[in-house]
Amino acid sequence: MLESNSSLTVATTTAAGAVAAGYYYAKKKKNTRCPPVVPYTIPWLGSAITLGKDPDAFFHDAREKYGDIFTVQAAGTRSTYVTSAAAISSIYRNSKSFVFTPTRLDVSVKMFDMPRSIVYDNDYMTETMFPMHHRILAPSNVTPMVDALIKHTVGVVKESHSQIIANQWSTTLEEFAHKPVFRAISATMFGPRFPAEKTYDPFLVFDDYVPFFAAGAPALFVQKGVRARKHLIDLFEEYLGTPGWDDGAAEIITAIVNGARNESQPPWTDRELATAVNSDFWAANGNMSWGFFWCMNLMLHEPQGLAPLYEEVDAARDSWLKAHRSADLSGDNLTELGEFLDNASLPLIMSTVSESLRVSSSSFSIRTVVEDGVTINGYPQFEFSKGDVLVCQTRSVHLDQEIYGPDAAAFKPDRFLDSGIVTEDGSRKPFLAFGGGVSQCEGRHFAAKGCKFIVALFLLNFDIKLDPAHEAPSSGSALFDITRIGTGILHPTKPTHILVSKRK
Numbered sequence: 001m002l003e004s005n006s007s008l009t010v011a012t013t014t015a016a017g018a019v020a021a022g023y024y025y026a027k028k029k030k031n032t033r034c035p036p037v038v039p040y041t042i043p044w045l046g047s048a049i050t051l052g053k054d055p056d057a058f059f060h061d062a063r064e065k066y067g068d069i070f071t072v073q074a075a076g077t078r079s080t081y082v083t084s085a086a087a088i089s090s091i092y093r094n095s096k097s098f099v100f101t102p103t104r105l106d107v108s109v110k111m112f113d114m115p116r117s118i119v120y121d122n123d124y125m126t127e128t129m130f131p132m133h134h135r136i137l138a139p140s141n142v143t144p145m146v147d148a149l150i151k152h153t154v155g156v157v158k159e160s161h162s163q164i165i166a167n168q169w170s171t172t173l174e175e176f177a178h179k180p181v182f183r184a185i186s187a188t189m190f191g192p193r194f195p196a197e198k199t200y201d202p203f204l205v206f207d208d209y210v211p212f213f214a215a216g217a218p219a220l221f222v223q224k225g226v227r228a229r230k231h232l233i234d235l236f237e238e239y240l241g242t243p244g245w246d247d248g249a250a251e252i253i254t255a256i257v258n259g260a261r262n263e264s265q266p267p268w269t270d271r272e273l274a275t276a277v278n279s280d281f282w283a284a285n286g287n288m289s290w291g292f293f294w295c296m297n298l299m300l301h302e303p304q305g306l307a308p309l310y311e312e313v314d315a316a317r318d319s320w321l322k323a324h325r326s327a328d329l330s331g332d333n334l335t336e337l338g339e340f341l342d343n344a345s346l347p348l349i350m351s352t353v354s355e356s357l358r359v360s361s362s363s364f365s366i367r368t369v370v371e372d373g374v375t376i377n378g379y380p381q382f383e384f385s386k387g388d389v390l391v392c393q394t395r396s397v398h399l400d401q402e403i404y405g406p407d408a409a410a411f412k413p414d415r416f417l418d419s420g421i422v423t424e425d426g427s428r429k430p431f432l433a434f435g436g437g438v439s440q441c442e443g444r445h446f447a448a449k450g451c452k453f454i455v456a457l458f459l460l461n462f463d464i465k466l467d468p469a470h471e472a473p474s475s476g477s478a479l480f481d482i483t484r485i486g487t488g489i490l491h492p493t494k495p496t497h498i499l500v501s502k503r504k
């Protein structure tokens with residue numbers, strides 16, 4: 001870990017405000033209809049220490065005392081947090097007044113070092129590139145990407161198979177599952193020639209620094225992160241200049257590159273493009289590879305381990321083979337394997353994916369107010385002005401006991417089986433791992449399907465269990481580094497040691 005936990009939280013908390021306009025608060029006219037400020041004694045530092053110690057407890061207690069919407073002073077920044085499903089949903093529904101685009105542009109510069117000229121000097125990003133993302137990642141268009149992911153996951157699974165020479169392979173879940181899936185996702189996006197292996201270490205370092213970049217931390221504190229980011233951008237620049245790089249790359253990447261090279265005025269340089277594709281690389285890998293990782297990890301820590309999932313996937317495979325006697329599910333015939341995965345009934349695996357994302361995600365869904373005198377439906381006591389920034393703290397909703405019951409913080413793999421996710425009035429319980437509204441995560445269709453298929457492929461091929469020789473944390477929440485708030489799927493506190501063998 002690069003920093004102490006509390007300084008990481010301070011950074012991520014600061015990020016919420018700094019990402020767009022915490023500074024706006026300071027110069028704002030006196031508005032008596034502002035949300036309450038969580039009291040603090042030390043000027044500037046504010047609530048940073050309490051927040052840093054245990055963000056989940058901080059947001060829970062603050063909500064109990066000050067209501068669904070409140071403002072927090074932390075390390076020189078003031079951010080207004082929205083913590084209830086009702087308020088967040090009202091914000092999502094009013095997409096005319098509460099918008100995401102300013103944040104998306106701001107992080108392009110702060111986190112990904114995209115030059116301001118390509119982000120702000122014309123409207124190519126907002127008018128062409130963002131809609132392109134939306135179209136290509138739509139459910140009806142995402143099939144080729146899912147197919148490529150199956151292909152590359154089969155590739156990494158076969159490699160791991162060949163690594164198991166003795167009966168059992170003693171390794172970590174990070175090495176066995178996270179890294180190969182990172183490579184599979186990378187190859188899916190950039191094609192099989194992409195040097196994914198070379199990007200893994202710099203990516204991990206860069207990802208660790210993302211909260212600090214988002215917070216606009218001074219250069220002195222982020223030197224290592226800047227070097228890692230530069231390393232990644234260098235690699236992408238070199239790769240995009242290699243003839244034939246786009247052979248087997250996903251449309252989401254080829255369309256960005258070809259569009260910005262040929263349609264943007266002026267055309268983007270390869271360096272500029274490299275910064276842009278690095279942002280897509282992070283959006284996909286930063287969340288999806290960890291999402292998959294948590295499915296496996298949290299199940300491994302359940303009393304029965306992966307057994308219920310093996311049972312489900314084995315039953316699905318057996319019934320498929322009964323109906324398709326000559327089907328080859330070994331991975332040698334990708335069409336047949338793809339058909340099986342697409343049609344297999346795997347409700348518990350799907351529930352496990354959703355539940356893993358529910359408990360392991362800590363995302364800020366940030367919206368900027370674009371007109372004066374705006375209120376949140378249901379909260380007329382507060383009025384917001386143009387430039388105000390609201391941070392929808394989606395984790396608070398996932399941990400809300402009134403929605404998910406007294407065991408809201410616990411990982412329950414079957415929670416998302418049909419009846420478990422319906423509220424008393426028949427509506428679906430809020431699930432905000434992908435944010436919400438018109439700016440909900442565009443990669444969610446690919447990510448949700450992809451995680452389901454990757455889990456199934458790993459289960460079909462490997463017996464995995466926790467290594468009893470290593471002490472393992474006993475419950476889900478102890479596994480997460482909850483201090484990395486606001487930037488997506490949480491990271492583990494320490495490596496998970498496992499024993500792997502080939503499935504018979």
Ligand code: HEM
Nearest residue numbers: 283284287288291363365434435436439440441442443447
């Ligand atoms: C488990 C995996 C993932 C999680 C948990 C996740 C989460 C999120 C969240 C929370 C947001 C912000 C939404 C909001 O503010 O309401 C977001 C936005 C976005 N994500 Fe993901 N994401 C995942 C995978 C992906 C993948 C695989 C891609 C691309 C292939 C992707 C592309 C994007 C894009 C383009 C946006 C911006 C959407 C917009 O501005 O409208 N994400 N994601």
